[in-house]
Amino acid sequence: MPKTYRLIYSGAVTYPADPISLRAIKDAQGLSNLTEEQKSKLKFKTVQPGEDCSDMPKESLVLFLEAGRIEEYVDAPKVVTNA
Amino acid sequence: MPKFSGASFTLLLVSGYNLAASITDSVSMGWENITEQTNPFGVASEAHSPVGIQKGILVAGGGIFDEVTDVLHRSIATVVGISRVVCAGIIGNIPGATFLGFEGAFSLEYSVQTEKDALTKADVTYLVSGAVDNGQIVQDQTAFVATWSTQTGGAVAVDAPVDFSVYEANRPIPITSNSIANPSVVTCPAPHGLVTGQIVIIAGVATSSPTINGSRAVTVISATTFSVPVNVALAGTGGTVTEASTVAGGAGYLQVAAYSGFTNVVVRIRHSPDDITYADLITFTTVTGITSQRVVVAGTVDRYLCSTGTITGSGSITPFSGFSRY
Numbered sequence: 001m002p003k004t005y006r007l008i009y010s011g012a013v014t015y016p017a018d019p020i021s022l023r024a025i026k027d028a029q030g031l032s033n034l035t036e037e038q039k040s041k042l043k044f045k046t047v048q049p050g051e052d053c054s055d056m057p058k059e060s061l062v063l064f065l066e067a068g069r070i071e072e073y074v075d076a077p078k079v080v081t082n083a
Numbered sequence: 084m085p086k087f088s089g090a091s092f093t094l095l096l097v098s099g100y101n102l103a104a105s106i107t108d109s110v111s112m113g114w115e116n117i118t119e120q121t122n123p124f125g126v127a128s129e130a131h132s133p134v135g136i137q138k139g140i141l142v143a144g145g146g147i148f149d150e151v152t153d154v155l156h157r158s159i160a161t162v163v164g165i166s167r168v169v170c171a172g173i174i175g176n177i178p179g180a181t182f183l184g185f186e187g188a189f190s191l192e193y194s195v196q197t198e199k200d201a202l203t204k205a206d207v208t209y210l211v212s213g214a215v216d217n218g219q220i221v222q223d224q225t226a227f228v229a230t231w232s233t234q235t236g237g238a239v240a241v242d243a244p245v246d247f248s249v250y251e252a253n254r255p256i257p258i259t260s261n262s263i264a265n266p267s268v269v270t271c272p273a274p275h276g277l278v279t280g281q282i283v284i285i286a287g288v289a290t291s292s293p294t295i296n297g298s299r300a301v302t303v304i305s306a307t308t309f310s311v312p313v314n315v316a317l318a319g320t321g322g323t324v325t326e327a328s329t330v331a332g333g334a335g336y337l338q339v340a341a342y343s344g345f346t347n348v349v350v351r352i353r354h355s356p357d358d359i360t361y362a363d364l365i366t367f368t369t370v371t372g373i374t375s376q377r378v379v380v381a382g383t384v385d386r387y388l389c390s391t392g393t394i395t396g397s398g399s400i401t402p403f404s405g406f407s408r409y
Contacts, residue, residue, distance in 0.1 A: 011363025014353075022359070030358030031234050032243040032387065039235045060360035063282075066300055067383050069362065 004054045005061065007047050009069035015056050017045035022057050087174045094172030094182070094224060095143065096338040096403055099373040101224070102143060103172075108204075111142040112171055112183055114215040139185050139211025141169060165189065166212065168375035170336050170405060176223045178233065179245045181252070182405045184336045186377045187213025214377075216334045218407030219245050221352055222390035224340060226401045232391040234353070234361060244358065244389040247408070248284050248327045255323035258288060261295050265314035266302070269295070274306040275324065282328040282356060282386065285311070291319025298327060298357075328356065331409040332381040335365040337402060339374045344398015347371050351392075352406055354385035361389065370400070384408055 007013055016022040021042035028034050047053045053061075053070055064070045095103040095110060115138045122130035169185040191210040197203045222233060236243030247253060256275050262268040269285075277283065279302050288296050292315070299311040335352050342348075348370040355361040362385075365378050390404045
């Protein structure tokens with residue numbers, strides 16, 4: 001079962017929302033090397049404090065974990081009642 | 084070595100107003116480390132100890148006095164009890180360039196000089212009652228009419244994020260060698276000044292297998308040694324280490340010199356360890372007019388800094404922002 005992570009940092013975090021966008025950024029060696037027009041064609045996701053960020057790019061996830069900005073969490077077990 | 088002159092000095096932002104265009108003579112600024120003489124009687128040499136207090140110095144002289152077209156002087160002429168935030172871009176209005184920030188600058192003395200056959204000028208002396216910061220411009224002073232971000236830019240753009248690892252004041256530290264170990268221990272010939280948890284960029288290390296070159300988190304062992312999480316089987320020599328993040332927080336500055344039309348604007352400084360994922364570092368108080376702010380943050384500040392502005396409504400804004408790492 002894949003691990004789940006949530007943002008415990010005090011501010012919002014923005015990251016590429018799909019593999020194509022991430023690939024474009026990595027190919028350019030960073031967002032700073034893209035133009036605003038190139039960036040506008042990519043998809044981004046903004047996560048607020050407390051929200052799930054398990055789909056953050058792996059390389060960023062490692063750095064944000066090390067910095068204590070995200071934490072691994074486990075969903076509370078769901079209660080199922082028989083009808 | 085680059086040299087700078089008055090032509091480079093284009094920003095002297097006082098509570099949002101840019102005085103640089105009005106000043107014709109001189110601006111003197113800096114800070115002083117207050118010390119107390121501590122040598123007793125009977126010794127041949129003076130001794131001084133720092134008391135842990137910095138004192139800012141800021142004097143602007145020879146400003147052209149013009150109340151009709153520019154209300155700057157009417158604003159700064161109020162010498163009683165108004166604490167001002169001041170930012171001075173001493174080497175140009177360029178992202179990444181050094182700026183000086185002063186918090187709590189009170190107009191101490193304001194004088195107008197009128198001479199026959201000469202333009203009327205004014206001098207202002209500030210008493211700095213607060214912090215003095217030395218940082219990097221994140222958002223150069225530019226007018227915007229829509230939401231903006233300096234997250235991108237392209238290879239030749241000047242409005243790209245500020246990369247701390249290439250800041251001229253952030254000098255690479257030489258490496259002597261790195262050991263066969265897991266983690267590998269890096270030895271420097273002189274004190275490295277790093278802090279555990281800091282991200283660094285190691286470059287130019289030869290023979291190490293696997294290489295330790297690249298972006299690494301350090302664990303400090305001593306003043307001249309630190310380890311990096313690499314399982315090294317063949318030792319390396321040479322290379323340099325450069326700080327890519329800092330861990331002691333810092334102070335962000337925002338100055339808005341012109342504002343019209345918008346309902347409000349939210350200005351942020353964001354940071355990123357990898358230029359892929361960006362997080363809010365500072366969200367300034369929502370802007371609704373000409374303003375100046377200084378906000379202190381704690382903790383890790385990542386390698387890349389960018390500025391964003393989110394607007395509501397239509398209009399125009401001319402912001403400046405900078406950040407000083409501690």
